Structure formats: C-alpha cells, structure tokens
Amino acid sequence: MDLDPSVEQRAIVDVFGALADRFAPLDRLREREPGGFSPELWEQLVAMGAPGMGVPESAGGAGASMLDLALAVEALGRRLAPAPLVEHAVAARMLAVTSDDVPAAIVDGADIATVALRPARDGVARLVPAGAVAAHVVALDGEELVLVTSEPGALIENLASSPLADRALGDGDRRVLATGARARAAHAHAVDEWRVLTAAALVGLGLGALAIGVRYVTEREQFGVPIGSFQSLQHGLADVAVALDGAQLLARKAAWAFDGDHPDAAQLAGMAFLFAAEQAQRTAARALHYHGGYGFMEEYDIQLFYRRAKGWANVVGEPAREYARLADLRYGECTAAVG
C-alpha cells in the first residue's frame, strides 16, 4: 500500500490547480454564470492536452489512468473550475472502446463531447451535463448507443449554473456505436466512470469549501475571539474534515479499481459517488452556516460551493435511486415484488 501520489501525480495536481487559479479564478466565476463554461479555461486545457489525456494511446490519446484523471478533476473541483472535463473524458474513453476511431477533434478537444447519463425518452436526452456546450453527445436511445453530433442545446438555467441542456437525438449526424446488451453495458460502464470522476470532483469541491470555512472561522471574531475557537464550530468542521478524507481515499480507490479491472470496481464507483456527494454537500452547507448572514450573501464564495454540491451530483438521478442501485449491485435485485 502506498497512499502518496507519485511525482507525476503530484505534478498533475499542481498543474491543473495552477491552470484553474490562473484562467478561471474563483472570484471571476460569477462572470461565467449561468452558463458554467469558460472558453479561456477550456482553451488552456486543450493546449495542455487534457481533453485526450484519458484516451488510450492506440486511439491517439495520452493513455492516462482513471486515477490520474481523478487527481486532475479533484484539483479542478476544488476551484469549481467551469470546464466539463469529466464528461468529455468519459465520452472520449467510451468512444475509444466502442468505435474504431475517436474523432481527432474530440481527442484534441477542439470539439467538446459529453455523455447523457440517463437513457433518452422519446428520442430526447434531458438535462444532459455539458449539453449546452458539447458538439457530440453519446447517449443510450432505446436499444442503441449513439453518437450524435449537432449544435449545442439551449442552456437550461439550474441550481449549479452547469451547462445543462436537452438534446434531441434525431438532430444532426447520428452514428450507432452499439446495440442491445453491448450498448447497455458500454453505457453503464461510462456512467460508472462518470460516478468515479464526479466523486473526485465533489471531493475537491468539499475540500475547497472546507478550506474557505476554516479560513473564515479563523479570521472572523465575535465576543472578542475568533469564532473558530468555539468548540461547536471546531467539532462541526472536524466531522466533515474526517469524512472528506474518507471520501478522497474512496474516490481514489475507486479510480484505481477501474484501472486494474478490479471485480468490485462498479460497486466502489457507486459508493465513492454517493459518499462524496453527501459529504461535499454537508461540508458546503456547514461552512456556509458558519459564515452567519454573510454566507447567505451572493457576494461570498461559499454559496457557489453549496449550489454545485447538489447540482453536480443530482444530474445522474435521485440519491435514493442511486442507493437502491448500489444495493442491487451488492445483493442482486429483489427476489419478489414487495408491496
């Protein structure tokens, strides 16, 4: 066991963090609302080869591991970076598996790709993450897994200021990647990879919120002392700090499990995602509360974290259904209908 990131992995964390700090600093995030996308940041990510980093070398990418990707998106998540690297990486990796070639524009990031997490209904994939900026959408449409290339959809304003949009799968250029069981399996695998990477991004979000909370309670004085010297606040922050440590380890382990085709990888993905989502939300809510009235002001950054903690997670489905899905993975589906 070695829980230290390697020299290369440390470099990933540093480089992605520095990039987001420079080209999409937190204090300018509001300029990117409600669309939730920074063309400058994406341009920089393209320049450094990030969009294709998780694509296998045989398909023209850099062949980075899921763990490397997890570290990258955790660093971006910590800064709430408005760039859909998770969705793009997952879609590109799926294309590398299901088709002979991944379009060069996707590997190099000239075009953004995404994945519709939930199966389409009546030919429309709804509330697709990055759907408002992506040219390419991979989606499960009935029995078919399709790659649809069309104009980005109209932004649907939302809690997290994410670039969500509905995408009609009949529009534009439509390519069938797989059908039947193979289509469902490929899509399920992609959504699991999305869960792992989103877990990592949410861990980053939680750590970012925690850092803001710790800094605020250390500086803010009431009753003549820093409020961070009060035990009630210390304990509230200690609880979420511990949980985030656990969430970080779990997200990284899940990514590692995908890299090694570990038999528990799918289960770990579900666990990592649910735990990270809960703890990121809990941390952001708590840090916001410790700001007192300032936490409720639009001007303070903590509200940005509070909104995204729910928004990044809930696009995949209701948490209760995610827990039920995890139970099905672990125990098999229920043997009989329970009234």
Next chain:
Amino acid sequence: MDFTQSDTAVQFANEVHALVTQVFTDERRQRAHDTGTMHDWELHRAMADKGWIRQALPEALGGGGRGPEELALLFRELELAGAPYDGLSICTMVASVIAHVGNDMQRRDILPKLLAGEALIALGYSEPDSGSDVAAARTRAVRDGDGWRIDGQKIFTSLAEESEWVFLLTRTDPDVPKHQGLTFFLVPTSAPGFELQPIRTLSGKRTNTTFYDGVVVDDEWRIGEVNGGWQVMLVALSFERGVAGGVRDAERLLTVAEAHARDSVDDDGHPLLDDPDRRDALVRLAIDCEVTDLLANRAAWVAASGRLPGVEGAATKLFATEALQRAADRLLDAAGPAGLVQSHDVSALSAFYEYCYRFAPVTTIYGGTSEIQRNLIAQRGLGLPRAR
C-alpha cells in the same frame, strides 16, 4: 499510489484468521459471552507462542518483524471474529513502554512474561472525577522510605481481575500544573491494600473499580521519571494510535447483518433482503465500512512511513465508532419487535442487533471520546485555535 495490500500482509492476515478460527471456537465465544470477560487466555497464549506480541513491539526495542500494516490486520481479524483483543493491545502497548523507558528490573522480570503471554496488565488511568481530563488524576503516590505509598481509586480498570499489574497513573506533586506532577507505576494486583470491585456494563462486559489503600511499592516499580508521567503517557499513546483495534465493530455488524438478511424471512415469509429499508441501511453501512477501512489503512500506512498517525488515528476512531452507532440504531429499527428479543446463544444472528445497540454507546466514549478526537482533529489537523 497503490491500494494493494502487500503479499506478506495478506499472508499474515490469513495466518491470524486460521489461528483465531482454530482456537477461538464457538464454545469459547459462548464462554466469553456468559462470563463477560474481555480476555481469552488460550487465544492470548496461542498468539504469544506465534511470537506476535514480541513482533508487535517496535524493532528498535527488540521487537519487530511485523509492520503497522500487518498489526492493523492482526487486530482486524480479531475484531471481525468477535474475539477479545483488549489484553493483547494493552500488553503490547505497555510492553513497548517498558522496553522504551523501563528500568533493568522491569525489562528483566516483567517484559518477558508479557511477551510470552503469561501475564497481563490493566490500565489505571480513569478516576471517578477524571475521565477525558486524564491529567487531573488524584490518586496519590508519596515517598515512603525507599519506596512509595499509593492511595486512591481508579475506575474502568478493565481486565484488572485477570492482570498481574496495573499500569497506574498517580499524582506525585499536587502543587505544580497538573501535567507536571504525574508519575507512572506498575502496581502488583497482589499487593496488600489493592482491591477491586466488578462493574457490570450495558453490553454485559465486565470492568472494575480498583482501590489503592496504602499500597506500598518499591521505587523500582516506577516507570519513567518522577513527575514525568505525562511524557510516559505520550509514549504510550504513540504506540497505540490507529493500529490497536476498536475500529471494526461496524464491519462485524455488517457481516452479521448481511448473513442474517440473506438467510431469513420476515413474518410474511418475504426474504429480509427484499426489504428496501434494510437494503438501504445495509448499503449505507457498507459504504461506512469501506471508508473506515481506508481511514484505518491510512493510519497504518502513516505509521509504516515512520510518522505518528495522531490525527489519522483520531479520524479513524471517530468515524468508525460514529458509523457503528448510526448502523446499530438503524438496523435495530429494521429488525422491528423481533429485534428486541435477547438470546444467550451467541450463534443467534438475529440477537446481534440488540447486543450491538447496547454495546455501541461505549465505543464513542472509551479510548478518547468523540469530543476529544474532534478537538484533536480541529486543532492539530485543521489548525484551529485552542478551544474555549
């Protein structure tokens, strides 16, 4: 970064599992339940025979051979089997202290008996008026000729009834700041003036109150410097953090609850595993167990890297025990009226929820309360100012 456990660690875990299965039979498990004892001599001696107590000591102190990763697995296997391990953890901890700061007599006469699994030690820290504030101990030790005379009372002196000595925290100078007037002794439980009274606990396990009424010990029974007790305490803590058990109760509950749910049906004949509420409770517990495992592995890994896992050990203990309480509460609810029924047969899985519900409260109290762990994490981990 690599989450794989080393081959030697996995092999060792298998070895431990085999020994525990062989020695700690259902019969002995039943006996532990019936008597409430937190020790099993047969298992303890079998582990000593394997050399595991000696191997648990730091290499620099004449032990070694087992790294923190393996030790964590040793305790994990014991915990998952529901085998008593307090004797082992106290024994290795005090043996490490003696090897580190003990005198020649202690190293010659006491250490070998501990390492051979022939004798046990109980911890005499808590008093009726000092629990979390352990440095406020009032049990007095005063010079008496060449030796010391000890008067006072300790509480929760678990295993004292099985122990040859108590590792006793005393006050030797009441006139200085509390941390500077403490001294440790090893007090033989056979000494005149020593008495104990059993305390029955909510879980059915036994602990003790111990009384020290003019107990006289020679100076060679002192451990560490006079008034250097707090330094000895820190040494003791440094040997126990993170790898000495107390973090796998939730995982044991998960294992039992899953086995029970797989094999049983409710009053209407529906499989328990079809109950959505129970499935939800189980997967949430499974997640918490995965997180606990990772936090525990991290603490062991930090220790293996030569650092003291103070914050990491506290984090593991805090998360593990709070998770246990959540799950014990929820699974008892899921079991409904049938979950209330007690059984004195340890093989009855359905009665485990009731037991866990009674046992869970102590886990966030002993070994440092959750509040003490949170203080440590907030101040040392997050760098917040000293609490008010």
